[in-house]
Amino acid sequence: xxxxxxxxxxxxxxxxxxxxxEGVEGFAPEARWVRPESLHITLKFIGEKTPAQxxxxxxxxxxxxxxxxxxxxxxxxxxPTANAPRVFWIGIEARPQLAELxxxxxxxxxxxxxxxxxxxxxxxxTLARNSGRSGSPQWRKGxxxxxxxxxxxxxxxxxxxxDFGTMxxxxxxxxxxxxxxxxxxxxxxxxxxxxST
Numbered sequence: 001x002x003x004x005x006x007x008x009x010x011x012x013x014x015x016x017x018x019x020x021x022e023g024v025e026g027f028a029p030e031a032r033w034v035r036p037e038s039l040h041i042t043l044k045f046i047g048e049k050t051p052a053q054x055x056x057x058x059x060x061x062x063x064x065x066x067x068x069x070x071x072x073x074x075x076x077x078x079x080p081t082a083n084a085p086r087v088f089w090i091g092i093e094a095r096p097q098l099a100e101l102x103x104x105x106x107x108x109x110x111x112x113x114x115x116x117x118x119x120x121x122x123x124x125x126t127l128a129r130n131s132g133r134s135g136s137p138q139w140r141k142g143x144x145x146x147x148x149x150x151x152x153x154x155x156x157x158x159x160x161x162x163d164f165g166t167m168x169x170x171x172x173x174x175x176x177x178x179x180x181x182x183x184x185x186x187x188x189x190x191x192x193x194x195x196s197t
Contacts, residue, residue: 001048001049001051001054001176002047002048002049002176002177002178002179003046003047003049003054003057003174003175003176003177003189004042004043004044004045004046004174004175004177005042005043005044005046005061005105005109005172005173005174005175006040006041006042006043006172006173006175007040007041007043007071007098007169007171007172007173008040008171008173008188009039009040009041009073009125009167010167010168012165012167013073013164013165013166013167014036014037014039016073016164016165017036017039017073017090017125017127017164018036020162020164021033021036021127024152024155024156025128027151027152027155028088028128028148028149028151028152030130030148031088031128031129031130031148031149031152032128032129032130032183033127033128034126034127034128034183035182035183038183038184038185038186039125040125040173040175040186041071041092041098041123041125042123043101043102043105043172044102044105044106044109044117046109046114053112054174054189056112057109057112057114057174058174058189058190060108060109060111060112061105061108061109061172061174061190061192062190062192063108064104064105064108064192065195066097066100066101066104066194066195067097067194067195067196068168068169068170068194068195068196069094069097069098069101069168069169069194070094070166070167070168070169071092071093071094071098071166071167071168071169072092072093072094072163072165072166073090073091073092073093073125073163073164073165073166073167074090074091074093074161074162074163074164075090075091075093075161075162076088076089076090076091076127076156076162077089077091077124078149078153082153085130085148085149085153086129086130087126087128087129087130088126088127088128088129088149088152089124089125089126089127090124090125090127090162090164091124092123092124092125094123094169098121098123098169099121099123101169101172101194102117102121102123103121105172128149130148130149169194170193170194171191171192171193171194172191172192172194173188173189173190173191173192174188174189174190174191174192175187175188175189176189
Protein backbone atom coordinates (compact mmCIF):
# COMPACT_ATOMS: atom_id res chain seq x y z
CA UNK A 1 0.00 0.00 0.00
CA UNK A 2 1.08 3.59 -0.69
CA UNK A 3 1.68 5.50 2.55
CA UNK A 4 2.83 8.85 3.89
CA UNK A 5 2.99 10.74 7.18
CA UNK A 6 1.14 14.02 7.65
CA UNK A 7 -0.86 16.38 9.84
CA UNK A 8 -4.59 16.89 9.37
CA UNK A 9 -6.15 20.36 9.40
CA UNK A 10 -8.60 21.30 12.11
CA UNK A 11 -12.22 21.94 11.09
CA UNK A 12 -12.09 25.76 11.35
CA UNK A 13 -9.00 26.18 9.16
CA UNK A 14 -10.38 23.64 6.66
CA UNK A 15 -13.71 25.51 6.55
CA UNK A 16 -12.00 28.85 5.83
CA UNK A 17 -9.91 27.32 3.04
CA UNK A 18 -13.02 25.62 1.62
CA UNK A 19 -14.87 28.96 1.47
CA UNK A 20 -11.84 30.55 -0.21
CA UNK A 21 -11.73 27.75 -2.81
CA GLU A 22 -15.41 28.26 -3.62
CA GLY A 23 -14.60 31.87 -4.43
CA VAL A 24 -11.50 31.37 -6.59
CA GLU A 25 -11.83 28.05 -8.44
CA GLY A 26 -13.65 29.79 -11.29
CA PHE A 27 -10.61 31.99 -11.95
CA ALA A 28 -8.61 28.91 -13.06
CA PRO A 29 -11.19 26.47 -14.45
CA GLU A 30 -8.58 24.43 -16.38
CA ALA A 31 -6.65 23.63 -13.19
CA ARG A 32 -7.19 20.49 -11.10
CA TRP A 33 -8.40 21.73 -7.72
CA VAL A 34 -8.05 19.64 -4.57
CA ARG A 35 -11.05 18.61 -2.51
CA PRO A 36 -11.02 20.48 0.84
CA GLU A 37 -11.54 17.23 2.76
CA SER A 38 -8.26 15.85 1.37
CA LEU A 39 -6.08 18.78 2.50
CA HIS A 40 -3.23 17.86 4.84
CA ILE A 41 0.35 18.91 5.63
CA THR A 42 2.78 16.24 4.44
CA LEU A 43 5.65 15.42 6.79
CA LYS A 44 7.12 12.57 4.74
CA PHE A 45 6.08 10.62 1.66
CA ILE A 46 7.08 6.98 2.05
CA GLY A 47 5.67 5.16 -0.99
CA GLU A 48 4.63 1.56 -1.60
CA LYS A 49 5.07 -0.80 1.36
CA THR A 50 3.85 -4.28 2.30
CA PRO A 51 1.45 -4.68 5.25
CA ALA A 52 4.35 -5.94 7.40
CA GLN A 53 6.44 -2.89 6.47
CA UNK A 54 3.50 -0.58 7.24
CA UNK A 55 3.25 -2.18 10.67
CA UNK A 56 6.97 -1.59 11.25
CA UNK A 57 6.59 2.05 10.18
CA UNK A 58 3.67 2.54 12.59
CA UNK A 59 5.62 0.95 15.43
CA UNK A 60 8.61 3.22 14.79
CA UNK A 61 6.44 6.35 14.54
CA UNK A 62 4.81 5.44 17.85
CA UNK A 63 8.16 5.91 19.60
CA UNK A 64 8.50 9.56 18.55
CA UNK A 65 8.18 12.02 21.45
CA UNK A 66 7.60 15.61 20.32
CA UNK A 67 5.59 18.45 21.88
CA UNK A 68 2.41 19.89 20.34
CA UNK A 69 2.79 23.22 18.51
CA UNK A 70 0.81 25.83 16.58
CA UNK A 71 0.52 25.99 12.81
CA UNK A 72 -0.62 29.04 10.87
CA UNK A 73 -2.03 28.86 7.33
CA UNK A 74 -1.43 32.12 5.47
CA UNK A 75 -0.07 33.53 2.25
CA UNK A 76 0.15 31.80 -1.10
CA UNK A 77 2.50 31.13 -3.97
CA UNK A 78 3.15 29.13 -7.12
CA UNK A 79 5.61 26.34 -7.95
CA PRO A 80 8.11 26.49 -9.47
CA THR A 81 7.68 30.31 -9.74
CA ALA A 82 4.90 32.86 -10.24
CA ASN A 83 6.24 33.43 -13.77
CA ALA A 84 5.90 29.74 -14.60
CA PRO A 85 3.00 28.60 -12.40
CA ARG A 86 2.25 24.88 -12.33
CA VAL A 87 1.06 24.49 -8.71
CA PHE A 88 -0.94 26.94 -6.55
CA TRP A 89 -0.35 26.62 -2.79
CA ILE A 90 -1.07 28.14 0.63
CA GLY A 91 1.80 28.83 3.01
CA ILE A 92 2.37 27.10 6.35
CA GLU A 93 3.88 29.00 9.27
CA ALA A 94 5.17 26.77 12.09
CA ARG A 95 8.93 26.87 12.04
CA PRO A 96 11.01 25.57 13.63
CA GLN A 97 8.73 23.02 15.31
CA LEU A 98 7.10 21.64 12.16
CA ALA A 99 10.44 21.27 10.38
CA GLU A 100 11.87 19.62 13.50
CA LEU A 101 9.01 17.08 13.56
CA UNK A 102 9.53 16.32 9.86
CA UNK A 103 13.24 15.81 10.58
CA UNK A 104 12.54 13.47 13.51
CA UNK A 105 10.12 11.42 11.36
CA UNK A 106 12.66 11.30 8.52
CA UNK A 107 15.45 10.15 10.85
CA UNK A 108 13.28 7.56 12.60
CA UNK A 109 12.15 5.98 9.32
CA UNK A 110 15.71 5.92 7.99
CA UNK A 111 16.29 3.23 10.62
CA UNK A 112 13.88 1.09 8.54
CA UNK A 113 15.95 1.75 5.38
CA UNK A 114 13.47 4.32 4.08
CA UNK A 115 15.60 6.88 2.19
CA UNK A 116 16.24 10.23 3.89
CA UNK A 117 14.92 13.43 2.31
CA UNK A 118 17.46 15.21 0.13
CA UNK A 119 15.63 18.54 0.01
CA UNK A 120 15.07 21.05 2.77
CA UNK A 121 11.58 20.62 4.26
CA UNK A 122 9.18 23.17 2.72
CA UNK A 123 5.64 22.80 4.12
CA UNK A 124 2.68 24.02 2.06
CA UNK A 125 -0.90 23.07 1.15
CA THR A 126 -1.35 22.35 -2.54
CA LEU A 127 -4.68 23.79 -3.71
CA ALA A 128 -4.46 23.34 -7.49
CA ARG A 129 -2.26 21.92 -10.24
CA ASN A 130 -2.08 22.90 -13.87
CA SER A 131 -4.07 20.08 -15.45
CA GLY A 132 -1.96 17.11 -16.47
CA ARG A 133 1.27 18.52 -15.00
CA SER A 134 3.48 17.37 -12.13
CA GLY A 135 2.86 18.66 -8.61
CA SER A 136 6.58 18.80 -7.87
CA PRO A 137 7.91 22.15 -6.61
CA GLN A 138 11.12 21.71 -8.61
CA TRP A 139 11.63 23.28 -12.01
CA ARG A 140 10.68 20.76 -14.72
CA LYS A 141 11.42 20.62 -18.44
CA GLY A 142 8.66 22.48 -20.25
CA UNK A 143 7.91 24.89 -17.38
CA UNK A 144 7.28 28.44 -18.47
CA UNK A 145 4.53 31.03 -18.70
CA UNK A 146 1.06 29.55 -19.01
CA UNK A 147 -2.44 30.94 -18.99
CA UNK A 148 -3.95 28.42 -16.54
CA UNK A 149 -3.39 30.61 -13.47
CA UNK A 150 -3.19 34.07 -15.11
CA UNK A 151 -6.63 35.34 -14.04
CA UNK A 152 -6.26 33.77 -10.58
CA UNK A 153 -2.92 35.55 -10.04
CA UNK A 154 -4.48 38.94 -10.82
CA UNK A 155 -7.45 38.30 -8.50
CA UNK A 156 -5.20 37.20 -5.65
CA UNK A 157 -3.12 40.39 -5.87
CA UNK A 158 -6.34 42.41 -5.61
CA UNK A 159 -7.44 40.43 -2.52
CA UNK A 160 -4.39 41.36 -0.45
CA UNK A 161 -2.90 39.12 2.28
CA UNK A 162 -4.55 35.74 2.87
CA ASP A 163 -4.87 34.33 6.39
CA PHE A 164 -6.80 31.13 7.15
CA GLY A 165 -6.11 31.04 10.87
CA THR A 166 -4.01 29.09 13.33
CA MET A 167 -4.47 25.59 14.71
CA UNK A 168 -2.69 23.41 17.25
CA UNK A 169 -1.02 20.26 15.94
CA UNK A 170 -1.84 17.68 18.63
CA UNK A 171 -1.08 14.63 16.51
CA UNK A 172 0.45 13.36 13.31
CA UNK A 173 -0.99 10.59 11.18
CA UNK A 174 0.09 7.63 9.05
CA UNK A 175 -2.03 7.81 5.89
CA UNK A 176 -2.74 5.45 3.02
CA UNK A 177 -3.05 7.09 -0.39
CA UNK A 178 -5.27 5.43 -3.00
CA UNK A 179 -5.28 7.00 -6.47
CA UNK A 180 -8.70 7.44 -8.09
CA UNK A 181 -10.05 9.29 -11.15
CA UNK A 182 -11.36 12.14 -8.98
CA UNK A 183 -8.07 12.56 -7.12
CA UNK A 184 -6.32 10.51 -4.47
CA UNK A 185 -8.30 9.21 -1.50
CA UNK A 186 -6.56 9.37 1.88
CA UNK A 187 -7.29 6.92 4.70
CA UNK A 188 -5.99 7.49 8.23
CA UNK A 189 -4.28 4.26 9.30
CA UNK A 190 -2.92 5.34 12.70
CA UNK A 191 -2.68 8.49 14.83
CA UNK A 192 0.28 9.51 16.99
CA UNK A 193 -0.21 12.03 19.78
CA UNK A 194 2.07 15.01 20.23
CA UNK A 195 2.72 15.79 23.90
CA SER A 196 1.40 18.82 25.75
CA THR A 197 4.05 21.30 26.79
